[in-house]
Amino acid sequence: MDSMDNRELLERRHKVLGTHSPLFYEQPLHLVRGEGVWLWDADGKRYLDVYNNVAHVGHCHPRVVEALAAQASTLNTHTRYLHENIVNYAERLTAKFDDSLSMAMLVCTGSEANEQALRMARQHTGKQGIIVSACAYHGNTEAVSELGTAFMPEAATSKRVKAVPVPDSYHGVAGVAQDDLADAYANSVKGAIDAFEEEGIGFAGMLVCPLFANEGLVTLPPDYLRKAVGHVHAAGGLFIADEVQAGFGRSGKHWWGHQFENVLPDIVTLGKPMGNGHPMAAVIARADLVEAFGEWGMYFNTFGGNPVSCAVGMAVLDVLEQEQLLDNAVQVGAFVAGGLRALQQRHDIIGDVRDKGLFFAVELVEDHGRRAPATAAAGRLINAMCQRGVLISRIGPHDNVLKLRPPMPFSKANAEQLLDTLDTCLAQL
């Protein structure tokens, strides 16, 4: 399909979805097919996908599609009838968490999961205040938009949400030694808790992505999160880990991001990769919290936990285990990280390389002293990469951090293509 057709499609889209519905790249991609780590556009051009974590076990994985089609042609109904799928799936999923996180609520999106986590925390504590990080995004419903300190309008006016600084070892805090950063950042959590109590709002909990992914996949000061969660629990609040990006083995070594930091959440929310694109998400929580929440207010979700979604979720777990994709994330992840660090030696614009399994952040800076963000260069780079057939994106408070987060079956050969293309594009910046 030529660019004339794309322009026409874009015009029709603007008319029926509006002009603000976001699109990637200066020349939006018109995709028509996906398989494994590959995507094809309408012209038949192939792209290496180094961005989409939703297609977690690979685009259109046949095992997942088969499970979807088989259950959809057998029965798809809601959870007010008994069905094995939801019980089997919820048991298998909760078994991957600490014993204390024994109950599941199945929903359809990460926003829905975070909504129920917030309702649960506020019901449990009888208080309203939630701590998030600066530059956070957790979804698009109203209460969850209040958490969206990165750019959501509700966050700017909410009195019941406070943002603490991003715990970023690379940039740190002026006048604070590296060894003191964990305490300094954790103290900002304590300060926000105290402020909530003084203002009469009270403190309900802290909700963060344990990998601080949108914040730039920052390197946390050692022990920061454990110390911050210590303050949260000491004040009677709940710690909610938003694993929508970090979960399902993305980091390779662990199934869940919080396990990296040796902290135990009271509530975990799951989303994006859970159904390999099928709309499903979940809240995993302590049994006492779920039971008290259910007694407080009737909770039912029409689509959440339906037999089809649970069959899909089960197939995703099957593939992750059978294809040993967590091991792959560790091995290929290390290879990519090594390659990125080699590029850093040759390209001055790379200030920092950070990695967690198959999730990488490459921070582009103007110089290595001030570490000022090279935002415009990051924008040019992702468009150049796209033109050369490699899809990546960017994150961070200044949009200067390359975000590399491929489907989990990403191979060493894929990694070589990524690194070569990145090398070329960096050289041409």
Next chain:
Amino acid sequence: MDSMDNRELLERRHKVLGTHSPLFYEQPLHLVRGEGVWLWDADGKRYLDVYNNVAHVGHCHPRVVEALAAQASTLNTHTRYLHENIVNYAERLTAKFDDSLSMAMLVCTGSEANEQALRMARQHTGKQGIIVSACAYHGNTEAVSELGTAFMPEAATSKRVKAVPVPDSYHGVAGVAQDDLADAYANSVKGAIDAFEEEGIGFAGMLVCPLFANEGLVTLPPDYLRKAVGHVHAAGGLFIADEVQAGFGRSGKHWWGHQFENVLPDIVTLGKPMGNGHPMAAVIARADLVEAFGEWGMYFNTFGGNPVSCAVGMAVLDVLEQEQLLDNAVQVGAFVAGGLRALQQRHDIIGDVRDKGLFFAVELVEDHGRRAPATAAAGRLINAMCQRGVLISRIGPHDNVLKLRPPMPFSKANAEQLLDTLDTCLAQL
């Protein structure tokens, strides 16, 4: 599967989902298969489904499953790339509304749709107050729970939501003549608007199901809704029609419930039947509202409007049109309504029969004078119907209104089975 196995499944469910996750019937059903208007339990017993509107074009409709599987094996990704499916589907869907309702936002659940509608109304007006009916339920996220005057805890404490009385011709208002009911109920809307303004909260809009389904599918006083919406618009507020139950031709004569009442919403929300069980929902709204909303705050939904969901939604529209299911709703609906009114002649407990296409309410009362609710009898009746292989439920402020809402391919033979079984169960009450 015998009842021992069901007990074990229920115990496992309680352990992993909690004891409050709602189930239908005194003896919960363990369903394993669905086809058309039929459901089968684990013992092989067949049930006529007169409840599930989510399986709108029939359980596991092969055309819908085929579309789902075909697109899921080709490409499933998000809307930051161009794709024909979302444009084609949004164009086809919006074409079924008034020309002024020209834009669509695709989401995953009715709760998500109502969240965005509320955010849009509050952004547009700069005010917070929302009017709903008493006995309303519109979803389970926090802001939407505030609307849930039927039983949601947030509704009890929200200052920015006011409930107006259910506009119910059958019960009416003490001391008000039938001819004056529309004005009386519409004046309560005007009163709530004035109260919001006096309290400094301001008025943003009214959100109701145009069929007042959860409220008991009440018969509206003629012209009530037009008058109420007149007050809403005169005060600068938006009228939001929640068509999650009423939409997609349920009422037979019209695609949308609001068309029955000759009112024009500013925003419409869609859900349940849209994907025949696949998690999808939408906001349909005026272009100026969508554009201003998009400019105000970035809106993106990871799963909403993906190519698979849009292929499924398209297949549902295909089946509705090709199998002429709106006509079927008119014809079979009239037959069922006639049969229910015949039963009313012979069973004193039936106080009122109301119908809109393939949606029926049978109000059970203690007597025809006071019309006091026969709540316990309604509970016994739905369980007796289930034992005899017919699935129905109940609604209304007193849970005394039988709710009959079968999949759209419901036939005259199905209707005869429903009416015969209802006759038998009523006789044995």
